[in-house]
Amino acid sequence: MTAKGNVFVVSAASGTGKTSLTAALAAVNDCVQVAVSHTTRKPREGEINGVHYHFVDTATFEQMIGDGAFIEHAFVHGNYYGTSANEVEKIRNQGTDVILEIDVQGAEQVRRQMPDAVSVFILPPTMDALRQRLLARGTEDEAQLALRLQNARQEFEQASLFDYLVVNDDLPTATQDLMHIVYATRLRQSNNNAALISLMQ
Numbered sequence: 001m002t003a004k005g006n007v008f009v010v011s012a013a014s015g016t017g018k019t020s021l022t023a024a025l026a027a028v029n030d031c032v033q034v035a036v037s038h039t040t041r042k043p044r045e046g047e048i049n050g051v052h053y054h055f056v057d058t059a060t061f062e063q064m065i066g067d068g069a070f071i072e073h074a075f076v077h078g079n080y081y082g083t084s085a086n087e088v089e090k091i092r093n094q095g096t097d098v099i100l101e102i103d104v105q106g107a108e109q110v111r112r113q114m115p116d117a118v119s120v121f122i123l124p125p126t127m128d129a130l131r132q133r134l135l136a137r138g139t140e141d142e143a144q145l146a147l148r149l150q151n152a153r154q155e156f157e158q159a160s161l162f163d164y165l166v167v168n169d170d171l172p173t174a175t176q177d178l179m180h181i182v183y184a185t186r187l188r189q190s191n192n193n194a195a196l197i198s199l200m201q
């Protein structure tokens with residue numbers, strides 16, 4: 001029987017580059033997969049249903065909440081987002097590690113429900129770098145930019161609740177850091193017990 005995959009929670013303030021980071025990790029490591037969340041947000045250009053998100057309407061999302069389908073869910077920037085238990089278990093049951101790329105509210109729910117989950121908070125190198133990255137995206141006006149930077153400061157206050165902090169200054173270095181966390185988790189005593197038991201028989 002294949003051992004179940006580990007669960008990793010990755011959170012960061014908007015503009016920190018966590019999507020590129022988790023995508024880079026999954027691209028170089030077959031045994032890691034990013035879970036596809038459900039959301040009521042409208043798809044952006046280029047986003048594909050079932051690949052970037054499962055895009056659903058509010059009635060469907062609320063029905064799923066009522067059915068207890070989500071491990072966690074939150075209302076973020078005016079839309080629902082949630083991780084379904086089905087999605088996570090489907091990946092874990094293949095022995096593949098699963099990454100939940102979710103906000104800090106969702107991270108707190110997962111921490112309570114899945115004490116074995118490993119949580120990682122991604123930091124920008126400086127506030128100025130974060131500001132520059134948000135500016136470069138060109139999707140925010142001055143007021144939205146100020147709001148996102150203020151939200152980022154509030155999210156940093158929660159960073160101390162996470163197991164690991166990774167600074168995303170240089171993408172390849174940050175990807176390596178994340179990979180080391182994944183590898184170290186695979187060597188946890190609880191994950192590696194079969195090796196010990198076989199020696200003692």
Ligand code: 5GP
Pocket residue numbers: 012014037038041072073074076077081082083101102103104105106107
């Ligand atoms: P975006 O709309 O830019 O794709 O994501 C907005 C925020 O929602 C990001 O912080 C993202 O990490 C978060 N998010 C995405 N999926 C989930 C989810 O399933 N649960 C929670 N709690 N947050 C999510």
